[in-house]
């Protein structure tokens with residue numbers, strides 16, 4: 001059986017964090033693949049807020065679709081496939097062929113494809129725990145929200161709920177008073193789990209605490225004005241077990257999250273107490289050659305921060321994988337060099353470039369350098385300057 005395709009970098013997760021890492025490593029000359037199974041938090045974003053220069057008529061899915069085009073434009077590979085296992089390969093991980101790269105250290109098996117890679121990046125995000133209220137989830141992004149930094153602004157001066165019974169729910173309810181005077185904290189029939197100090201703080205704030213069980217959500221009946229730009233209805237309010245109803249402009253569900261960290265944990269990566277993957281400032285995990293970026297690593301769950309993480313990791317991986325610049329004595333040890341410091345090996349690579357590149361040999365330096373030359377001669381990648389389906393909706 002032939003060996004699986006070999007990549008320098010394999011990214012698990014095609015959200016903002018994973019796609020940014022892959023864009024960096026691809027444009028820094030590393031043969032890169034992204035695996036993406038459908039879903040993720042970016043896919044739930046109806047309007048991207050706080051992203052400099054990007055219109056709020058762009059959704060998270062629009063953004064990812066443009067980013068995928070960007071990636072493939074520069075020669076990165078994108079597999080719409082779910083990774084099921086990541087294992088370490090036996091081997092030295094040494095630069096055996098002297099081309100400045102080490103051999104594959106990891107094998108990724110997805111539903112339809114298997115690849116080997118020298119570096120693995122987990123950009124797998126997390127799942128918000130959704131409330132157990134009939135019909136509420138269908139209003140995600142249209143009245144049901146999970147991110148105060150993203151959506152508090154759009155609920156300003158409205159009637160707002162916070163669903164939850166933990167510390168975080170209490171804090172979000174009090175914080176929402178910065179945006180509106182009308183905040184209900186809905187315990188949904190549960191006992192509060194916040195501290196005594198938080199209880200005292202809460203009692204001193206003008207937040208209405210409602211203990212009643214929430215049974216269902218209903219759509220807004222106010223007509224087109226309150227319909228989302230894609231025609232879907234927005235949330236109108238919530239019905240309670242005692243038969244009452246309350247109209248809300250919207251609110252937040254605060255039941256915590258479940259990190260998609262199983263694959264990383266299986267490889268031996270350390271996790272934080274809350275289940276997020278622990279990383280250093282270069283976004284490398286406790287396992288050498290394995291990186292993690294975006295929501296799966298921390299509590300600052302924002303598109304912009306996921307993008308920044310991706311950039312950090314992409315640059316760190318490049319520095320890790322490429323040998324230049326080298327100390328002069330190491331260059332001498334590589335063999336006779338020219339006056340400009342280039343070695344015999346460099347001349348061999350340059351000679352390879354004149355030949356037709358073998359694109360079916362992934363990871364070859366000549367292949368990547370030839371690809372860069374070709375992309376340079378093309379039209380620039382259009383990115384968000386091109387209209388996307390639905391562009392221009394209000």
Ligand SMILES: Cc1cc2nc3c(=O)[nH]c(=O)nc-3n(C[C@H](O)[C@H](O)[C@H](O)COP(=O)(O)OP(=O)(O)OC[C@H]3O[C@@H](n4cnc5c(N)ncnc54)[C@H](O)[C@@H]3O)c2cc1C
Pocket residue numbers: 012013014015016017018035036037038039040041042043044045046047048049050051060081082083084123124125126128140141145146147150151260293294295296300301302303304306
């Ligand atoms: C409703 C909502 C609105 C939001 N609004 C905003 C906003 O306006 N502005 C803002 O800055 N942030 C917003 N956020 C937060 C933002 O969406 C996240 O911070 C961002 O998407 C994180 O990016 P990520 O790449 O780390 O994770 P994700 O976007 O969650 O991407 C992770 C990806 O990994 C994939 N994946 C997981 N496991 C596997 C596997 N085994 N194989 C292959 N693929 C896998 C998933 O399918 C997913 O696509 C919002 C979040 C929500 C839920």
